[in-house]
Amino acid sequence: MLASIVVASSLAAGALAQSTPLAAKRFQWDNLPYKADTDTGIRGFQIGYNRCNGTTQNQDSLCQTAVINSIDDFCLWAPPEPGKTVGDIEGPPSSPPLSSPPPLLLHADEDVGTGEMVAWCTKEGYGTRIIPEGALQGVQFIRTPHYVQVVGYIDQVKIDMQADDYGGEMDPHGADQRGNPLGGLLFSNAFGGNSSRNGTRNGTQFQQVIQWHNFMGGAQFCLKACDPSYENGWAMCEHIFDRIGCIYNAPSNWSKINGTFESCLGDDQLYPGQYIENGRTMTYTQPPESLGPITTVPYTPFTPSSSSCTPYTSASIYTAAAQLAPSSSSSASSSTMTSSASSTDSGSASATASSGSGAGSAAGPASTGAAGGQQNSQPGSGSGSGAEDLKVAGAMVAVVAGLIGVVAAL
Ligand SMILES: *[C@@H]1O[C@H](CO)[C@@H](O)[C@H](O)[C@H]1NC(C)=O
Ligand SMILES: *[C@@H]1O[C@H](CO)[C@@H](O)[C@H](O)[C@H]1NC(C)=O
Ligand SMILES: *[C@@H]1O[C@H](CO)[C@@H](O)[C@H](O)[C@H]1NC(C)=O
Ligand SMILES: *[C@@H]1O[C@H](CO)[C@@H](O)[C@H](O)[C@H]1NC(C)=O
Ligand SMILES: *[C@@H]1O[C@H](CO)[C@@H](O)[C@H](O)[C@H]1NC(C)=O
Ligand SMILES: *[C@@H]1O[C@H](CO)[C@@H](O)[C@H](O)[C@H]1NC(C)=O
Numbered sequence: 001m002l003a004s005i006v007v008a009s010s011l012a013a014g015a016l017a018q019s020t021p022l023a024a025k026r027f028q029w030d031n032l033p034y035k036a037d038t039d040t041g042i043r044g045f046q047i048g049y050n051r052c053n054g055t056t057q058n059q060d061s062l063c064q065t066a067v068i069n070s071i072d073d074f075c076l077w078a079p080p081e082p083g084k085t086v087g088d089i090e091g092p093p094s095s096p097p098l099s100s101p102p103p104l105l106l107h108a109d110e111d112v113g114t115g116e117m118v119a120w121c122t123k124e125g126y127g128t129r130i131i132p133e134g135a136l137q138g139v140q141f142i143r144t145p146h147y148v149q150v151v152g153y154i155d156q157v158k159i160d161m162q163a164d165d166y167g168g169e170m171d172p173h174g175a176d177q178r179g180n181p182l183g184g185l186l187f188s189n190a191f192g193g194n195s196s197r198n199g200t201r202n203g204t205q206f207q208q209v210i211q212w213h214n215f216m217g218g219a220q221f222c223l224k225a226c227d228p229s230y231e232n233g234w235a236m237c238e239h240i241f242d243r244i245g246c247i248y249n250a251p252s253n254w255s256k257i258n259g260t261f262e263s264c265l266g267d268d269q270l271y272p273g274q275y276i277e278n279g280r281t282m283t284y285t286q287p288p289e290s291l292g293p294i295t296t297v298p299y300t301p302f303t304p305s306s307s308s309c310t311p312y313t314s315a316s317i318y319t320a321a322a323q324l325a326p327s328s329s330s331s332a333s334s335s336t337m338t339s340s341a342s343s344t345d346s347g348s349a350s351a352t353a354s355s356g357s358g359a360g361s362a363a364g365p366a367s368t369g370a371a372g373g374q375q376n377s378q379p380g381s382g383s384g385s386g387a388e389d390l391k392v393a394g395a396m397v398a399v400v401a402g403l404i405g406v407v408a409a410l
Helices: 002-017 086-090 245-249 319-323 386-409
Strands: 065-070 073-078 118-121 136-143 147-154 168-170 185-188 212-217 220-226 261-266 274-277 280-283 306-312
Touching: 065 118, 073 212, 073 220, 212 245, 220 245
Parallel strands: 065 185, 136 261
Antiparallel strands: 065 073, 073 118, 136 147, 147 220, 168 212, 212 220, 261 306, 274 280
């Protein structure tokens, strides 16, 4: 009891020390700070950087600025080195729903990680790592009225994940609001971008994505980026269903994707966690981890329809991977993808328990030292959007109230 109070207090203190939540900070593509996160809370420092360039374009890059533009141009978050599970380094589980505050306290007994995932991309030019050849085994990119999303299957060992890691969720929130990864930013040219010359890359307009979520693990991935101008982006890109993975957060035709590559238009999914039963819209409540692994979920997620799909071959779109020195993976990986849709899916399949405890056998390039140097930390130009601040303020009040409650109960 005492221990959990201490942890709760320090979590609350860490959260209070965070001046501006990551999701309330605004950045321009061509004017990024060295680090979006300049805080030193309970999870320590942001391990990488957001200003990425030709110098940081390599397989040891600690770039934490990702993009999602199209089927041949997106990034995923993965570990900076092999040997740890996503759960180890993702950081604390995502924070409570922004709309209905509390229970940060419920998370107080969770491991507190460091949120150190880095960007792995399909294209060069962003100063990031490249997703190696053969890693992407099937991909669907979809553009709907309110988001763009990429889902698929991945040989996750090729991006420094453990083979049996069921992973976890990355998003710009977290219990301390500093994001998973800490300071991780996502940009896209899919939403109209900025009409000024700034924010362009060779004439292409990039805009910061404010609400997004990315699940990695169990050989699957999904990354959804909600349109920054969509007022319900926080719900469509909800971050609280962090233990039920891609199948529920990004419903797709999962049994048909492996071995295929296509880019589509499509309809919006229901908000994650929502489902229709007897004509009524229901909202699932994810049980706390203290109740053990989630073995069933009481609904099959609704898969929206797609249209205007264009098929591709992986070799034709993931050309940067082919240019990587094939040294990174020596194991045989048949990189030619012909279509072989044969994985099982069953929407109600066992949802993943994200708490893998990987005893890390750190066999990779140590990340120490890389993030030091000529620090050029500008205060993250946070023009706090009122909405996010208000919701956060609500959560703070709830935390403090909760602490008072605990103390009073003693
Ligand atoms: C390239 O990015 C690194 C990491 O952010 C930074 O330290 C360096 O100053 C940048 N180089 C240039 C030329 O901008
Ligand atoms: C930008 O344009 C220049 C000149 O046309 C070209 O060399 C470079 O490859 C382009 N960069 C990207 C990332 O497309
Ligand atoms: C567009 O860029 C200008 C100049 O960098 C900036 O002031 C403005 O806020 C940007 N607009 C959006 C929607 O990002
Ligand atoms: C573009 O950004 C630079 C600094 O990064 C600034 O000096 C300039 O005024 C900006 N231009 C526009 C049109 O916003
Ligand atoms: C899923 O499959 C159904 C049936 O073939 C199809 O109508 C729908 O468009 C597909 N949706 C997506 C997102 O691929
Ligand atoms: C996806 O397909 C590849 C072969 O292309 C196979 O090795 C892999 O096991 C499949 N993944 C799943 C989850 O079925």
